[in-house]
Amino acid sequence: MNKRLFICADRNFPRGDAGTNRILFMAKALQEKGWNVIVISTGKRNKQDYNREKKEYVYEGITYHNITFPANKLKRVFEHYFLLGNMFISAMKDIFHCSSEDRILLYTSNLNFSKKIVKYAIKEKIGIACDIVEWHQPFQFEGADKSWLYRKTMYPMYHKFFYKVAPSTKNIIAISNCLREHFVEEGCNTIVVPIYVDIDKRQPCSFSTDEKSLSLIYPGNPYKKDDFESMIGALTLLSENERKRIRFHLTGAPLNAYKASASNKEKEMEEYIKQGVIVYHSWLEYSELMKLYEGVDFALLPRPINITTQANFPSKVPEMMNKGIPIIMNRVGDIADYLTDNVDSILYDGEGAENCVIAIRRVLALSLEERTKIKKGLMKMLQ
Numbered sequence: 001m002n003k004r005l006f007i008c009a010d011r012n013f014p015r016g017d018a019g020t021n022r023i024l025f026m027a028k029a030l031q032e033k034g035w036n037v038i039v040i041s042t043g044k045r046n047k048q049d050y051n052r053e054k055k056e057y058v059y060e061g062i063t064y065h066n067i068t069f070p071a072n073k074l075k076r077v078f079e080h081y082f083l084l085g086n087m088f089i090s091a092m093k094d095i096f097h098c099s100s101e102d103r104i105l106l107y108t109s110n111l112n113f114s115k116k117i118v119k120y121a122i123k124e125k126i127g128i129a130c131d132i133v134e135w136h137q138p139f140q141f142e143g144a145d146k147s148w149l150y151r152k153t154m155y156p157m158y159h160k161f162f163y164k165v166a167p168s169t170k171n172i173i174a175i176s177n178c179l180r181e182h183f184v185e186e187g188c189n190t191i192v193v194p195i196y197v198d199i200d201k202r203q204p205c206s207f208s209t210d211e212k213s214l215s216l217i218y219p220g221n222p223y224k225k226d227d228f229e230s231m232i233g234a235l236t237l238l239s240e241n242e243r244k245r246i247r248f249h250l251t252g253a254p255l256n257a258y259k260a261s262a263s264n265k266e267k268e269m270e271e272y273i274k275q276g277v278i279v280y281h282s283w284l285e286y287s288e289l290m291k292l293y294e295g296v297d298f299a300l301l302p303r304p305i306n307i308t309t310q311a312n313f314p315s316k317v318p319e320m321m322n323k324g325i326p327i328i329m330n331r332v333g334d335i336a337d338y339l340t341d342n343v344d345s346i347l348y349d350g351e352g353a354e355n356c357v358i359a360i361r362r363v364l365a366l367s368l369e370e371r372t373k374i375k376k377g378l379m380k381m382l383q
Contacts, residue, residue, distance in 0.1 A: 002036040006098065008088050008117055009107035010080070012043035013066065014059035018315030022133065023107055025196035027062045035103075038096060039064040040088050042080075065091055085116025092120075100125040106169065107131045111157040114165045121169075129171035131193075132179050135162070135311035176334050178311040194334060197318040199382050205324020205375050206294045211368045216360075217249040217296045217325070220316050222261035225309050227302045232265040233353025234302075234360055235272060242364060243277050248300070249292060251281040293323045297371060298346065298363055301329045305351045309333055326378050328359050344377040 009023050027037040045066050049057045056063045067087045069076040079087070092098035104121050106128060108114050114130075121128035141155040166172065172183040172190040183190045208215075222228035235243060250258055258280070262269045272278040281292065299320040303309045310333045317335070320327055328346040329335060341347040348359040366374075 002034050004096070004098075004102045005030055005035045005037050005105060006092060006096070006102060007037060007039045007041075007105045007107060008092075009039065009041045010084055010110050010113050011041060011107070013039055013041035013064055014046075014049070014062070016043065019107070019133070021198075021315070022131075022196060024060065024062065025198060026105070026107075026131065026193070028060070029196070030105075031061065037062055040067070040091050041065075042067050042069065042084075044068070065095065067091065081110070081112055084110070085113045085120075088113070088117060089120045098124070098126065102126055104128040105131060105173070109134065109136070109158055109161050111161045111165065114161055118165055118168055127171070128169045129173055130166045130169045131173040131175075132162075132166060132183070133175040133312065135179060135182070135307055137306070137308050140308065175313050176311050177337075178307070178333065182311075192334075194338065195313045195315060195318050197321060197382060199322070202322045202379075202382055203290075203293075203324060205379060207375060208297050208368050208371045213245050213247065214364055215247045215249065215295055215297045216300045216328070217251070217292070217298075218300050219249075219252045219320070220301070220314075221253045222258050223253070225303055225312060225314070227304045227351065227356075228258065228261040229263045229265065230302050230304075230351065230353045230356045231300055232262045232269050232272075234357035235277065236265060236268050237353055237357040238360065242361070243272070243275075245364060246277055246360075248272075248278045249281060249296065250278060251284060251289065251292065255280050255282075290323075293325060296325050299325050299327045300356075300360075301327050302351065302356045303330060303332045305330070305332050321378060321382060324375060324379060326374050328356075328363060330355060330359075339381075340377075342374065344374060344381045346374070 007023055007027055011019050013020055013023055023039060027039055031037050039062055041064060043066050045057055049059045051058045057065065067084065069079055104117065104126055106114060106117055118128060136158055138155050142151055167183060167186040167188055170188055172188045173193050174180040174183060174190055175194060177192055180190045180192050218231060220226050235248065259266050259269060269278060273280060284292065299316065301314060301316055313333060317327055326345050330348050330351055336347060339345040339347060346359050346363055348355055
């Protein structure tokens with residue numbers, strides 16, 4: 001019988017966000033290497049996933065067991081921060097009869113949860129590793145939209161997890177070389193596992209037919225790690241004739257979120273929406289989103305350069321790649337280790353609107369043949 005590996009993650013599974021996708025792809029990769037992978041997570045137990053023969057929930061070949069929370073918000077928050085570790089341990093002990101022959105992979109930044117899982121693993125002599133995909137900084141826990149309690153407590157808790165609990169496992173899977181170097185210095189066994197691309201789900205790309213126009217897209221949340229202000233700033237640096245050639249599509253967040261993130265360029269953004277340079281899409285059904293992607297030439301994904309972005313790897317990169325959409329992005333973190341400028345993407349140095357606009361102008365200058373060559377280079381890279 002194959003050795004069992006429990007992925008313990010305090011997030012929704014099997015359907016959720018980029019973190020959920022990483023857990024799923026990690027589970028599949030480990031399964032291909034001979035591990036019997038069981039994901040213990042949170043969220044609903046989907047009836048369509050229940051395997052009557054095995055008496056287990058199975059999604060795309062991966063067995064999962066979800067911890068459910070009460071409907072009451074106060075109880076839900078309390079259980080998540082203070083009791084979740086106990087719930088996971090009970091599942092491993094009472095349902096799956098976990099032993100020292102098994103292994104645990106921890107995917108979380110929850111301090112209380114992680115402490116309990118690590119303590120359990122050490123006590124029972126179960127090998128444990130931690131998958132780290134972020135290096136958060138204090139500014140990410142600030143802001144007027146955050147409560148006083150959140151601002152005062154969340155970063156100190158995260159800090160203790162990152163600098164104390166995660167290294168105590170002695171085994172780290174890092175999403176980037178920046179994180180690998182940090183945890184090597186902490187004396188951990190560390191490997192880099194970058195973001196996954198599920199090439200089995202890649203879609204055929206479409207090719208430009210109009211050399212005079214350029215369709216760009218930003219399908220992200222501007223409140224996160226991307227530099228949306230530089231995107232709008234780059235548009236303002238273009239000439240009027242250059243802007244007329246562009247359709248910049250926004251989807252994935254409320255319009256007010258984009259306007260707020262445009263900072264002092266909000267008036268210009270509103271004007272570009274009136275002119276049709278910026279095309280905002282509210283909530284789209286999956287089929288509508290796929291239709292939009294078919295007409296897009298490049299995804300625009302600039303980021304500020306700081307410790308957070310150096311340590312992370314943007315999930316939108318593989319998402320766009322799988323849709324056959326090359327990216328325009330600055331060289332931040334490990335992006336240049338996997339993509340090649342003018343072969344499968346457009347990469348540039350530096351940050352800010354002044355550098356972003358140079359990259360956009362490079363793309364505007366490409367012939368249809370050159371655009372097609374980059375898209376074909378992207379698809380070849382995914383093979």
